[in-house]
Amino acid sequence: MTREQARGAREIAVVAFAQTDHRRTSEEHSEVEMLMPVLHDVLEQTGLKTADIGFTCSGSSDYLAGRAFSFTLALDGVGAWPPISESHVEMDGAWALYEAWTKLLTGDADTALVYSYGKSSPGSVRDVLTRQLDPYYVAPLWPDSVALAALQAQALIDAGETDEPALAGVAARSRAAATTNSHAQLRGSVPHGEYVVRPLRTGDCPPIGDGAAAVVLAAGERARQLCARPAWIRGIDHRIEAHGLGVRDLTDSPSARLAAEKAGVFEQPVDTAELHAPFTAQEVVLRKALRLDDRVTVNPSGGALAANPIMAAGLIRIGEAAARIHRGESDRALAHATSGPCLQQNLVAVLEGDPR
Amino acid sequence: MSKEPVAVTGIGQTKHVAARRDVSIAGLVREAARRALDDAELTWADIDAVVIGKAPDFFEGVMMPELYLADALGAVGKPMLRVHTAGSVGGSTALVAAGLVAARVHGTVLTLAFEKQSESNAMWGLSLPIPFQQPLLAGAGGFFAPHVRAYMRRTGAPDTVGSLVAYKDRRNALKNPYAHLHEHDITLEKVQSSPMLWDPIRYSETCPSSDGACAMVLTDRAGAARSPRPPAWMLGGAMRSEPTLFAGKDFVSPQAGKDCAADVYRQAGIKDPRRDIDAVEMYVPFSWYEPMWLENLGFAEEGEGWKLTESGVTELDGDLPVNMSGGVLSANPIGASGMIRFAEAALQVRGQAGEHQVDGARRVLGHAYGGGSQFFSMWLVGDRPPTS
Numbered sequence: 001m002t003r004e005q006a007r008g009a010r011e012i013a014v015v016a017f018a019q020t021d022h023r024r025t026s027e028e029h030s031e032v033e034m035l036m037p038v039l040h041d042v043l044e045q046t047g048l049k050t051a052d053i054g055f056t057c058s059g060s061s062d063y064l065a066g067r068a069f070s071f072t073l074a075l076d077g078v079g080a081w082p083p084i085s086e087s088h089v090e091m092d093g094a095w096a097l098y099e100a101w102t103k104l105l106t107g108d109a110d111t112a113l114v115y116s117y118g119k120s121s122p123g124s125v126r127d128v129l130t131r132q133l134d135p136y137y138v139a140p141l142w143p144d145s146v147a148l149a150a151l152q153a154q155a156l157i158d159a160g161e162t163d164e165p166a167l168a169g170v171a172a173r174s175r176a177a178a179t180t181n182s183h184a185q186l187r188g189s190v191p192h193g194e195y196v197v198r199p200l201r202t203g204d205c206p207p208i209g210d211g212a213a214a215v216v217l218a219a220g221e222r223a224r225q226l227c228a229r230p231a232w233i234r235g236i237d238h239r240i241e242a243h244g245l246g247v248r249d250l251t252d253s254p255s256a257r258l259a260a261e262k263a264g265v266f267e268q269p270v271d272t273a274e275l276h277a278p279f280t281a282q283e284v285v286l287r288k289a290l291r292l293d294d295r296v297t298v299n300p301s302g303g304a305l306a307a308n309p310i311m312a313a314g315l316i317r318i319g320e321a322a323a324r325i326h327r328g329e330s331d332r333a334l335a336h337a338t339s340g341p342c343l344q345q346n347l348v349a350v351l352e353g354d355p356r
Numbered sequence: 357m358s359k360e361p362v363a364v365t366g367i368g369q370t371k372h373v374a375a376r377r378d379v380s381i382a383g384l385v386r387e388a389a390r391r392a393l394d395d396a397e398l399t400w401a402d403i404d405a406v407v408i409g410k411a412p413d414f415f416e417g418v419m420m421p422e423l424y425l426a427d428a429l430g431a432v433g434k435p436m437l438r439v440h441t442a443g444s445v446g447g448s449t450a451l452v453a454a455g456l457v458a459a460r461v462h463g464t465v466l467t468l469a470f471e472k473q474s475e476s477n478a479m480w481g482l483s484l485p486i487p488f489q490q491p492l493l494a495g496a497g498g499f500f501a502p503h504v505r506a507y508m509r510r511t512g513a514p515d516t517v518g519s520l521v522a523y524k525d526r527r528n529a530l531k532n533p534y535a536h537l538h539e540h541d542i543t544l545e546k547v548q549s550s551p552m553l554w555d556p557i558r559y560s561e562t563c564p565s566s567d568g569a570c571a572m573v574l575t576d577r578a579g580a581a582r583s584p585r586p587p588a589w590m591l592g593g594a595m596r597s598e599p600t601l602f603a604g605k606d607f608v609s610p611q612a613g614k615d616c617a618a619d620v621y622r623q624a625g626i627k628d629p630r631r632d633i634d635a636v637e638m639y640v641p642f643s644w645y646e647p648m649w650l651e652n653l654g655f656a657e658e659g660e661g662w663k664l665t666e667s668g669v670t671e672l673d674g675d676l677p678v679n680m681s682g683g684v685l686s687a688n689p690i691g692a693s694g695m696i697r698f699a700e701a702a703l704q705v706r707g708q709a710g711e712h713q714v715d716g717a718r719r720v721l722g723h724a725y726g727g728g729s730q731f732f733s734m735w736l737v738g739d740r741p742p743t744s
Contacts, residue, residue: 009460056597062440063419068412068481069442072727076599083612085619086597086731087448090413090420090440099437099452105459106359131419135475136380139418240426240436258433340423345436 012104013223013230014351015216016045017319017326022185022211022307025121031065032077035117035212039077042113042214046226050079053216054109056086057100059093059116060311063128074117085109092116093213093315094276094337094347098236100217110222117212118311125208125310132340134243145341146205150197152250152342153281157199159251162284164199168192170280171203171305178302185209185307203305206278211309213316231322231333231351235263238337238347245342253289256336256346260290263348265334270350272297272324272333274317278304282343286336290348296334300324314338318349325353359458361741363580363587364702366396366573372536372687375474376567381416382428385470388569389429392466396573397584400430403573404462409439409449409469410691411726414481416472429468441595443639443726445469446570446694447733451593453574454735464579470569471689478565478690497562497642499728501554503607504644508556510608513647513662515556519547520665521643522561522685528672529682531711536566536687561643561685568689570696577741588702591719591742592623593735600728607729613652616732621654624719624736625743629654633736635677635704635714637697638723641684646670650678653723653734672712680704680712694724698735705739 018041026034043049056078060071071088080086085108089095093116100112120128126144133139156162171192178184185207193202216226223230239255239262242248260266273296277283283298292298299305301320304313314337321335332352339345368391370376376384385408393399406429408422418424422438429436441448446469453467482496508515523544529535530542550560580587596616598605617629626632638653640646647661655676656664664670670678679685681700684693701722703709709717719738725731 061420062412062414068414069727071440072442072600072730075597075730076602080598081602083596083598083610083615085595087439087452087595088441090422090438095437099439099455102452102455102459102461105461106455108359128419131413131417132423134424135416135418135421238435239433240423240431242427242432243424244427255433339420344423344426 009105010219011232012101012217012219013227013232014318014322015218015223015227015230016042017215017323018042019183019213019316019319020211021183022209022309024185024209026119026210027121031070031074031117031119034210035074035077035115038212038214039115042216046216048111048216051082053111053113054085055100055103055112056084057088057096057112057114059089059091059096059315060118061090063131064118064120064310066122092311092313092337092339094318095238097215097315097318098238098347101233101236104217104219110219112217113214114217114315115212115214116312116315118309119210120208120310121210146200147197148245148341149279150200151245153199153279155250156281156284161251162281167204167280170283174299174303174305177300178306181301181306183307184302187306200279204280206304206308209307209309211307211312213312213319215315215319227326229326229328229353231325231353234350234352236349237262238345240345243344250342251285253285253343253346256286256343256348257289259346259348263350265290265348265350268332270296270332270334272300272321272330274301274303274321274333274335275299276304276314276317276337278308280305285343290334314347321351325351360460360576362454362457362590363575363583364572364737365575365580365583365587366392366398367699367703368392368395368571369534369696369699370568371534372566372568372689374564374566376472381421381472381475382425384472384567385425385468385569386428388571389466389468392571392573398573402464403430403466405435405456405465406431407437407439407449407453407465407467409445410471411443411445412481415478415690416475429466441726441731441733443690444694444724444731444733445726446692446696447698447722447724448595450572450695450698451595451733451735454590454593457574457576464573464575466571466573468569468571469692469695471691472567473565473689474567497554497557500642501557504556504642507608507644507648511659511662517647517662517665518556518561518643519544521640521646522547524671525679525683525685528680528712529686532681535682536564557642563641563684563688566687566689568687568692570692570699572699586706586739588705588737589741591736591738592620594619595733597731600730608648609652610729612730613725613732616734617653620734620736626736630676633719633721634717635680636721636723637679637681637700639684639694639697639725640679641688643685646678649723677714680709680714694733697724698722702737705737
């Protein structure tokens with residue numbers, strides 16, 4: 001939504017956020033079992049029960065679960081009885097939040113529960129993600145997600161935008177920030193490691209892990225009742241780029257820039273940015289596209305380099321940004337989510353707290 | 357809170373067939389999208405956002421195919437959302453797209469749903485073993501047959517009703533150039549003598565596996581004013597879900613379906629659906645679901661749905677025509693099937709359904725369901741904009 005449209009529309013805020021501790025494996029838990037504590041947590045924060053929620057929307061991917069219709073059983077965790085108004089996107093939960101936001105804008109609901117989850121542990125996520133690629137010309141070659149990210153990183157180095165020590169610095173800063181995030185999978189001083197795919201080393205890549213997250217949205221006065229300092233969504237937009245890497249400039253992210261512009265990011269400075277940059281080089285690309293300078297606190301949670309539960313990591317960025325506003329640590333924050341190879345699709349939201 | 361009225365100004369379908377070997381997935385979806393744009397007399401540049409849906413990614417073996425399809429659907433530089441709500445997805449996708457217009461987030465949205473079942477094996481796609489869960493009961497028919505039995509036992513419906521539905525829908529399909537099955541030599545006797553697959557469901561009472569896509573252009577009041585052809589107006593739309601399996605779930609007439617219909621009727625000001633609604637495109641993958649859904653949707657009292665079917669009320673020239681297009685029984689590109697119901701409802705109120713047009717259809721219901729009868733999406737469209 002553009003900011004012109006947002007004016008005059010009803011105000012909608014993130015009023016609660018919960019996430020799991022993200023782990024390398026969670027084989028002792030089903031997806032529903034992984035999700036349940038998060039759903040309970042986020043509802044308890046607001047005092048709402050399932051029956052009080054006006055709209056529910058989730059994000060997940062069948063390919064991680066290794067089975068069709070995996071989300072249908074996750075719905076059991078919500079307790080959808082009596083029947084609920086509910087929908088699902090086969091995308092990161094950030095896009096489920098976007099759908100829920102549009103639902104609240106129409107006035108059809110005053111509150112929304114948004115959740116997403118991903119268990120990468122049952123398979124090889126590098127191989128699984130190759131199935132996202134053009135099924136006729138690219139997927140049969142099995143170019144894995146790290147190799148594609150390495151192409152992007154190398155393009156960035158070749159363009160003189162960064163170098164390997166700078167990338168190592170991104171990783172070190174993220175993991176140092178994660179020391180205060182009890183949910184993070186990797187925290188503190190982590191060796192930068194060997195090359196995985198040149199120029200990317202272990203430390204340039206996200207941990208592979210399982211996790212879930214949930215958010216409650218509320219409109220207008222309802223938000224103020226449910227949360228002492230709601231994180232108002234001042235703008236949110238998402239854009240997609242061409243799929244073929246050969247037709248994209250991998251050193252730039254025009255879709256992130258456009259989404260940010262439409263969301264109103266550039267109107268006033270933000271103090272915080274939670275970026276969904278699973279690879280160090282992608283933070284470099286996003287900082288440029290989103291015009292983030294050193295005055296902005298980037299990824300105080302540690303970001304996706306500290307925990308990257310696929311399909312939930314984008315929603316977690318929105319949740320982390322909102323939680324900082326709830327706690328009074330931010331007044332105007334940017335949250336970003338990405339999908340597809342080399343930042344193909346990007347969502348940007350601007351969250352603000354009431355003036356203090 | 358006032359919502360922006362939502363109009364359908366473009367509809368496009370592919371000819372549904374068992375295997376479209378002449379096109380890629382991208383080629384298939386682009387064909388439907390192009391036809392919807394042509395119908396609305398718009399270009400790709402007029403579209404503000406794209407909302408795409410399909411049933412599970414395992415059916416084609418492509419994870420999140422919207423990423424690969426962004427180029428084919430003119431979505432580059434635009435917002436693109438991917439909806440997945442099992443068999444109801446075609447309907448849900450249209451509703452999510454309509455929500456973007458209703459919320460005034462976008463003025464004109466392209467929505468599309470597809471399935472290219474020939475790319476893979478849907479049976480395999482649904483049959484991966486899951487620990488601690490019952491194995492799939494030999495395809496969807498195995499899951500639904502016991503519920504059909506329960507319906508027959510509960511209502512005392514004679515066992516001939518299912519074949520009447522199949523015979524009707526296959527004849528209706530002969531009037532729909534996009535339908536997959538065109539059985540010119542169909543007779544009631546042929547349906548009744550077809551092999552029993554999952555008792556009481558016979559071969560001719562089941563849906564085919566199809567490749568196909570359906571697209572619609574949804575737009576706001578200003579967009580509708582520029583429409584070259586009469587728009588269809590959304591008068592109500594809703595989704596409801598309930599858990600897959602739990603003690604007390606009524607598989608014959610799920611509460612989520614009833615609640616969903618009630619919400620749509622409330623929005624549209626429908627007091628008596630049997631009188632106020634002119635025709636219905638409902639999701640009937642197995643013939644017995646016509647009488648079952650007639651009750652679930654409030655067109656008949658409980659136990660009485662089969663009487664409407666038996667008396668000919670649901671025939672194309674009946675008092676409440678059901679599945680004028682031939683329905684899911686005559687074309688089932690799974691992910692698109694729900695959107696086809698929605699689109700066919702819109703075609704009817706626009707007076708553009710061709711040979712299967714119902715004279716004077718002014719308010720038509722489009723219905724979809726999915727999962728183990730747990731996900732529902734519906735919309736009611738009319739030939740006039742909503743008054744409230």
